[in-house]
Amino acid sequence: MAPRTRPAPDSPNNGSSGKQGRSEARERLLSTASRLFYREGIRAVGVERILAEAPATRATFYRHFPSKEDLVVAYLHGVDADMRAGVRAAIETAPAPEDALRAIGAAVADSLTSPEFRGCAFLKAAAEYPDPDDQVRRVILDHRAWYTTTLTELFAQVFGNSPRRGKPEHAARHFVMMRDGAMSGAHLDGVDSVGDAFRRGVEGLLTLLH
Amino acid sequence: MAPRTRPAPDSPNNGSSGKQGRSEARERLLSTASRLFYREGIRAVGVERILAEAPATRATFYRHFPSKEDLVVAYLHGVDADMRAGVRAAIETAPAPEDALRAIGAAVADSLTSPEFRGCAFLKAAAEYPDPDDQVRRVILDHRAWYTTTLTELFAQVFGNSPRRGKPEHAARHFVMMRDGAMSGAHLDGVDSVGDAFRRGVEGLLTLLH
DNA sequence: GCAGCAAGAGAGAACGGTCTTTCTGCTTGG
DNA sequence: CCAAGCAGAAAGACCGTTCTCTCTTGCTGC
CATH class of the missing domain: 1.10.357.10 (Tetracycline Repressor, domain 2)
Incomplete structure (x- = not known):
């Protein structure tokens, strides 16, 4: 049954705009991952590595990106x-x-x-x-x-x-x-x-x- | 179920020729891996998968390909x-x-x-x-x-x-x-x-x- | 001609590492 | 208050790799 998705606070964050909530941590994770994915390949870059360079923690990561x-x-x-x-x-x-x-x-x-x-x-x-x-x-x-x-x-x-x-x-x-x-x-x-x-x-x- | 392919009498396994030794198992591993690597990507295909489809065993694999x-x-x-x-x-x-x-x-x-x-x-x-x-x-x-x-x-x-x-x-x-x-x-x-x-x-x- | 041995191949357990993902606490700012 | 973020442990799967043991095969020295 996987109650995985935290009820999704549904963005108190981000007033209007697109689908994604904005936040510092999220942008840090995304830009770091983008740089690493592009340079070294997607499969070659693990979550650990992204967390270390963003930096951020696992919990934060999986709050913004379910997978x-x-x-x-x-x-x-x-x-x-x-x-x-x-x-x-x-x-x-x-x-x-x-x-x-x-x-x-x-x-x-x-x-x-x-x-x-x-x-x-x-x-x-x-x-x-x-x-x-x-x-x-x-x-x-x-x-x-x-x-x-x-x-x-x-x-x-x-x-x-x-x-x-x-x-x-x-x-x-x-x-x-x-x-x-x-x-x-x-x-x-x-x-x-x-x-x-x-x-x-x-x-x-x-x-x-x- | 078990490994059917007894290599048959088979040749004395290459007397001279190039750098690589030829053998049935080696060719099976290489052709299987080539097919999988090309179709699904190299990192995405593990050794286990190659061994299962070749078929061959780990020892045989690492005897022919050190890594x-x-x-x-x-x-x-x-x-x-x-x-x-x-x-x-x-x-x-x-x-x-x-x-x-x-x-x-x-x-x-x-x-x-x-x-x-x-x-x-x-x-x-x-x-x-x-x-x-x-x-x-x-x-x-x-x-x-x-x-x-x-x-x-x-x-x-x-x-x-x-x-x-x-x-x-x-x-x-x-x-x-x-x-x-x-x-x-x-x-x-x-x-x-x-x-x-x-x-x-x-x-x-x-x-x-x- | 044959005993014996090196080597290829099979079977499978196990190593340490890394992968993605989940979880439980603690801190902080609006 | 409470949601976001920090910190860290840990699960469970899979990764490449190493290991031991057995069986078969083909060649060689006697």
Whole structure:
């Protein structure tokens, strides 16, 4: 029967806003776990380690995250939120859809050069969660679907201005493929050559449209 | 129930040959582990599980593989050997370097459609072994270096016949980037669209050369 | 030709460690 | 008051690894 869940005080904490309660300890746990998960892998990082570096205690941890998997989901949700914010900003800033695509590509290329860069958090997580029915997997798929859809819409707008150049779905798929490859290979083969290849690839994809 | 497979009279177990001793039990352990590692992840598969499915006993396991890491290295070496054999065959069969590149690309695209396909074994392993000094990491890097070098040489031959078209290193890097992306995204986003995107990408890369 | 022996393989117990998770107390701030 | 956080013990499972013991097999010295 597992009376596990403390009746859930149901947030005296956090007045409105999203689903999650905010608290110092929670943020400390989440940011510490995110850093460790991304750097060393999810399965490789135990709860003990997170508690030591946050720091926090077990009780606090399990009050905010009923299981480690919830923490993993929160970690990926955080990365997803950051990326959506960045893409949204790029779209709103850019004077035209093509510029937005350029900015998104540049953001990818720039991220490769960060000293903490270790690849795509979602692709890495997918390697550790092979079960398609897993909740973690759903977050990954949702993120990727959003990304591809967003790019498809941007390419559709570009194609709308300059027709007869191919399907937006194809261009978006090509973009995502190059992005996935660049993010997978950059920290293995060397940031410079891979980053340049990606930049050339995006440039080629965009100049093809004219 | 009990262990049926008495190894049969069997060979005198390898007189000369390479570094590793061959034996039925060893091959059973390695092929079982390879299947499980690839499907479910390396850290997620314990020794117990491998022993149960091989089947074999602990003593046998640790006689052939001093530690689990040795088994992981053997697993990746096996994948590497298969891939090198395939590429070598493609090169020897093809009438010209460009045909070899086409064949290598087609092999990648075809592999995506296999029902057991789960992505690139090396990229997945890299996600689970982040330490650059790890022996597993060395195998991954060696494999990737070989692959890129081989492609660079092929492109160099193509460029040699039809000059002034760009650097072979750039073309090879672009090819590898698309391959990595296709193998990472295919089983997440759908085999068909990603496979088609990769095929179009390779075709574009090759027709650019004329 | 055969006794004897080294070695591969099977069976299973057990080690210490780490994993996630649960629990019971104690302290503190609004 | 009381919920959040701190502190620590501990459960129970699983991890990789080591160990002992038996059985079979194939080779070698006599």
